[in-house]
Amino acid sequence: MCDSLDELQESHIIPRSIFKSLKRKSGQLVKVNGVSGVPLIKENSDLKEPLLCKNCEQFLSANYEQYGTRLFKNPNGVTKKENHIEFANFEYEKYYLYLLSILWRASVSTLDEYSEVWLPSELSNILKSCLKNKTVQINKSLRIDNFFRVSVFRLVDSTGTLTDQVIKGILTTIIGTKNSIGETEFYFAVDGFLIKYTFTVGKSELDARTSKNIGQLDNSTVLKVLKKEVTDFPELTQLFKELIKKAKSRSTNI
Numbered sequence: 001m002c003d004s005l006d007e008l009q010e011s012h013i014i015p016r017s018i019f020k021s022l023k024r025k026s027g028q029l030v031k032v033n034g035v036s037g038v039p040l041i042k043e044n045s046d047l048k049e050p051l052l053c054k055n056c057e058q059f060l061s062a063n064y065e066q067y068g069t070r071l072f073k074n075p076n077g078v079t080k081k082e083n084h085i086e087f088a089n090f091e092y093e094k095y096y097l098y099l100l101s102i103l104w105r106a107s108v109s110t111l112d113e114y115s116e117v118w119l120p121s122e123l124s125n126i127l128k129s130c131l132k133n134k135t136v137q138i139n140k141s142l143r144i145d146n147f148f149r150v151s152v153f154r155l156v157d158s159t160g161t162l163t164d165q166v167i168k169g170i171l172t173t174i175i176g177t178k179n180s181i182g183e184t185e186f187y188f189a190v191d192g193f194l195i196k197y198t199f200t201v202g203k204s205e206l207d208a209r210t211s212k213n214i215g216q217l218d219n220s221t222v223l224k225v226l227k228k229e230v231t232d233f234p235e236l237t238q239l240f241k242e243l244i245k246k247a248k249s250r251s252t253n254i
């Protein structure tokens with residue numbers, strides 16, 4: 001990240017504390033190979049690769065991860081409503097940049113698990129510079145969150161096929177796809193939440209600045225996380241189906 005020649009550490013793409021809490025819940029990392037692919041299940045996978053120097057690891061941890069990995073785990077300030085969950089004292093920029101740091105790491109990763117995440121080097125460099133400078137401003141007039149949008153949802157299954165425990169115990173790799181209007185999207189599920197990145201160009205500069213996606217994080221001190229059906233995400237539904245099939249054949253302990 002800092003482009004220095006310092007020795008690289010064995011770094012995580014998805015922060016270590018997420019894996020640690022998954023292990024406690026005996027959760028699993030689930031890999032999906034495209035829409036029609038068969039998911040691979042790796043129990044307690046702890047994926048690492050030489051990626052960041054010690055300084056950069058500490059920088060990301062202190063500035064983003066400590067906050068980001070705790071947000072959904074701290075029961076204080078959480079209000080559960082019928083259609084959404086509210087988190088008080090939300091620090092928008094910190095959390096946005098935390099999620100951006102995961103995507104940036106995945107985009108420069110050489111691990112198979114993140115092979116669906118690819119960004120043009122120009123865009124990747126913009127992400128990197130925002131992370132290094134702790135800002136969402138690319139320059140005076142342009143903000144990265146206008147076109148690199150992040151939405152967060154709480155996953156539910158109202159059909160009752162999947163229990164909440166199953167939904168919460170899954171960490172997927174990052175899935176790359178296109179939405180109905182042809183925009184590139186990446187998403188992954190963790191701790192029962194779905195994190196979705198949408199690359200929006202917008203109909204015009206004004207539209208990019210002012211329009212909003214459903215569930216998109218915004219600069220408010222209260223984070224509202226909408227509940228969304230697992231079935232709204234085709235790749236995820238496919239993945240869960242495969243898991244249930246495997247669970248029924250007792251090949252996993254889900």
Ligand SMILES: [Zn+2]
Nearest residue numbers: 001002053056
């Ligand atoms: Zn570094």
